[in-house]
Structure formats: structure tokens, C-alpha cells
Amino acid sequence: MIRFENVTKVYDQTARPALDSINLEIDRGEFAFLVGASGSGKSTFLRLVLKEDRASSGAVYVAGQNVANISSWRVPRLRRGIGVVFQDFRLLPQKTVFANVAFAMQVIGKSRSVIRDTVPEVLKTVGLEGKENRLPHELSGGEQQRVAIARAVVNRPGILLADEPTGNLDPTTSMGIMGVLDKINQNGTTVVMATHDDDIVNEMRKRVVELRNGVIIRDEAKALYTSMIPVVGQSRRLRDASGRDAEPAPDPGGTTRTEVRDAGGNQL
Amino acid sequence: MRLQFVLAEIGSGLRRNLSMVVSVILVTFVSLTFVGAAGMLQLQINQMKGYWYDKVQVAIFLCSDGSTATGCATGPATPEQQDNVAKLLASPAVAQYVNDFQFESKDDAYKHFKEQFSNSPIVDSVTPDQLPASFRINMKDPEKYQIISETFSSQAGVETVIDQRQLLERLFSVMNAASLVAVSVAGVMIVCAILLIATTIRLSAFSRRRETGIMRLVGASKIVIQLPFILEGVIAAVIGAVLASGTLWAVAHFFLGGYLSKQYPDTAFISAGQTLVLAPALIGLGVLLAGVSSLLTLRRYLRV
Incomplete structure (x- = not known):
């Protein structure tokens, strides 16, 4: 690879x-x-x-x-x-958890319905179900990193x-x-x-x-x-x-x- | 989805950077107004040249109904007098100075008059009878005007001999100088506008570097990343250009049409509608300078 x-x-x-x-x-x-x-x-x-x-x-x-x-x-x-995750999370502070993850799909032109289906699924994979509408500062560090991971893998990268x-x-x-x-x-x-x-x-x-x-x-x-x-x-x-x-x-x-x-x- | 995303990004960019965007609008507005003013002066010069200016240099006006000149004591020029003038023009003594000449009948004169003064109320009060017929002469050497003038002024049925260029050229040189000044001011202002747009885009890119960094990482295309910034500058510049076009229209409508044309009823002014032909050029220029300056800025400050 x-x-x-x-x-x-x-x-x-x-x-x-x-x-x-x-x-x-x-x-x-x-x-x-x-x-x-x-x-x-x-x-x-x-x-x-x-x-x-x-x-x-x-x-x-x-x-x-x-x-x-x-x-x-x-x-x-x-x-x-390729998905990338950093030490400092790099979330967008004014966007909710859902919007942060959806952002990675929006900017490469995924349709709204695909985003609506995929994001909750990925959030569930990283263990954040039910926190879609939180803002990053309302989350713990570990949860923020999970959002960052969700964002990195939401487009199903191979790496x-x-x-x-x-x-x-x-x-x-x-x-x-x-x-x-x-x-x-x-x-x-x-x-x-x-x-x-x-x-x-x-x-x-x-x-x-x-x-x-x-x-x-x-x-x-x-x-x-x-x-x-x-x-x-x-x-x-x-x-x-x-x-x-x-x-x-x-x-x-x-x-x-x-x-x-x-x-x-x-x-x- | 992508279009919607780009539009949302533009909206948030314009809102976040409002004061800079307003200054970009004002600077492009002022600079393009000067460009447009130069254009308007040139349009006005063309309007004043009328039908004959570029074709002939000297006009021999024949007597008409209201003529008061001494040569016209016998009333309007007769067909014989007209033939005499034409013969004299064709005679070798005069023909050596003349390229060619044309006869403008009263009806032709009326037609050209209507064209030139189409924006002026005077056109309604003039009839073909009031306008003199004329011979329009294209000189081999425009400097030899005196010879024509001396030969024809004393001819029966000739009201006056006019060197059109002499009448208008001084005015045109003033107007040309004014357009040059307008263009120079516009040039300086355009430099301002380009620098200001570049700074605005740079600030905008800086304030959104988190977003663009993430967009880069998740593989957004160059267009999706850069387009919102470019369009931000372009939109501001287009608003400035529209304001400039509106200002020119207002000047033509209220100042030229409403004030000057009443003060100088015998001068042909451009109409407000004619200034609108400048609008697409101004908008195009605005788009061009915003697009180019933002592209150059992004190339340096927003790596993709």
C-alpha cells in the first residue's frame, strides 16, 4: 500500500x-x-x-x-x-460534530442524502452516537479525537x-x-x-x-x-x-x- | 451540493470580512467611475463630430430662408447659384486643392441634424426649410482652407464658408486632455483596487486557514478550495462596477440631459442610454482585475 x-x-x-x-x-x-x-x-x-x-x-x-x-x-x-489524524484534532470550532464530519464529504461533492446516511454510521463506529449536535468545546479531548478520526475515515480511505x-x-x-x-x-x-x-x-x-x-x-x-x-x-x-x-x-x-x-x- | 457549499462559503467569507469587502467595493467603484468618465468623454466627442466631421474639412453653406449674411440679400440660393458653386468647385483652379466634395440638400441636412441632436429638445422645433443646403469639401490639404474661403465667400448665394475642424478641434483637445486625466486617475485607483483585493483575499484566506487546511487534507479539489475566495473578490468588484455604471448613467441623465442640454441647446449631448454601453466593459474590467489579483494572491498564500 x-x-x-x-x-x-x-x-x-x-x-x-x-x-x-x-x-x-x-x-x-x-x-x-x-x-x-x-x-x-x-x-x-x-x-x-x-x-x-x-x-x-x-x-x-x-x-x-x-x-x-x-x-x-x-x-x-x-x-x-488517505485519512489523516493529528495530535491537535484540528476540528472546526464553530461546527457541530455532525457538521465537522460532514464537511469532509461536502468539500468533495458528496450528495446530501449520502452524507445524511454515512455520517451517523461513522460516528457510531468511533463511539459518538448521540453527540452529533455537540460543539467541539463541549467534548472531552478523547471525544474530539474520535470526531477527527470519524472525519478522516468518513470517505473510506484505504490508508x-x-x-x-x-x-x-x-x-x-x-x-x-x-x-x-x-x-x-x-x-x-x-x-x-x-x-x-x-x-x-x-x-x-x-x-x-x-x-x-x-x-x-x-x-x-x-x-x-x-x-x-x-x-x-x-x-x-x-x-x-x-x-x-x-x-x-x-x-x-x-x-x-x-x-x-x-x-x-x-x-x- | 458542491455549488451550494461554495455559495455558503462565499456568504460566510463576505460576512466575516465585511469592512474589507466594502472598501473593495468603494475602490473599484471610484476607479471604474474614472474609467467610465473617460469613455463618456470619448462618446461625447463622437456625438459632437456629427455626420461630416471625419469625412470633410470645409463646408460651404448656401443661403436659406432666414439667412442674414450680405451675400444672401436676394433670398435663398437659387438652383443656378448652386450650380455655379458646383462648377467652380470642379474648375481646375479649385479642384487642385479638393479631393472630392458632396452636396448636402436641406433634406439630407435635416436627416443628419436629427441624428446628431436626437437627445435634444431642439430637434422638434426645426424643419428642413430652416436648415441650409451645403457643399462639403474634403481637402487635399486642410491647411489650404483660406483659398476656398476667399474663393467662395463672395459668390452669390453663399452664406458662409466654415472650417469645421477649427471650430471643434480646440474643444475636442480639451476633452481629450480631460479623458487622459480621467484615465490616469483611473490607473492609480486600479492599482489601489488590485492591491486592496489582494490584501482582502489574503486576510480571508488567513481567517479560514483551518477550513482550507482540512479541505486540502480530505482531498477537495483546487477549484472547491479557491473558488469561494476568487468569487468573493469578483462579487465585490462587480458591485463596484455596477455602482460606477449607475453613477455614469445618473450623470448623463441628470447633468447632461437635465442641465447642460438646456444651457447649451445647440450642442449635441449623449443620452443616458448611451452610457449603458459602457456598463458591460466596466463590469468586465472589474471581474478581470478582481479575478487576476485574487488568483495571483491565492497562488502565493493558499497552497493546494
């Missing part, structure tokens, strides 16, 4: 690249975490998928299409196939990108949001989530791609936030073997130390 081939992104010629020859493939229907410190290249990755930026070299494929070959007037069509969607939320609420994202993933949507939230990553046990200084240093299936094998050389070997799952997931028994260190006993 998303494939990066030797992608490098340089913002500033004098600084190190934001992404440095990344090779990565995320399949249809997969759920992948993108982890790493600030400045490790997570957001750049998401921007390249959306064609907000152009890769300095290498090719980015989304749904089988090289985004470099998409002409600017076709970019909207690419973006219709959902989430940029630290739980960054502003407390752990319990975050788990609720993850439940929603998981449900959307089960319905067949590819989900890529950039996050710092170790609890969530450890809880979900999904594929984890770790970036550091623009390089993928780890790509594991059913992994934890921090790996037991933090060896850069190994990650290079992983990358060379075309990205992912080159190594079996680490033995869950071997992760005890990580959990203790990162989750402080809160884990699982």
Missing part, C-alpha cells in the same frame, strides 16, 4: 537529511507504528506519503502509484484515499495516517482511541501511526518501525516500543533485506527489561 524505495529527503543542504535512503513497505490492511525521537523523520515520512513534500531522491509509491508522477491537479484524488493521535490524551483515553483505530484497521484500512506513546505500542503488539536521525534502525512485527536488539548494524542488515520481518520477532520473554524500564510497571 505504501512503499518507499531509497527515499531521501533533504530540507537544508547543510544539515543531515531528514530521511536517509529509506526502504520500507507497508502492506494493505497492515497496522504499523512509526516510533522515534522528535526529529527522527516520522513527520517527514507522513508528509511524503501525502505528497505535501517531494522526496529529494528515491520513489514513494502509494497504492501502487509513484506519487512523483501524480500531477498537481490529481493530488486531491490521492489525498481522498489512515495518524500523527501522534494520543499525544494530548491521558492513558485511559488513549487506549480508547487505539480501540477505534484498531477497529478501523480490522475493517481493512491500512493504519500508520507515528507515536511516542510506549504504553500503547507495547499494548497493541503491532509492527514497529523505529527511526533515528532519518534512518530506520528497527523494523519488527508484533514488537514493543523499545527493542532488545538496539544494534545499528543489525538494522542495516534488516533494511538491506528489503525492509521488514527479516528477523523473527523477539521472544516476548526477553522483553521484560524493556517493559520495566519504559512502562514503569504500568505495562500491559
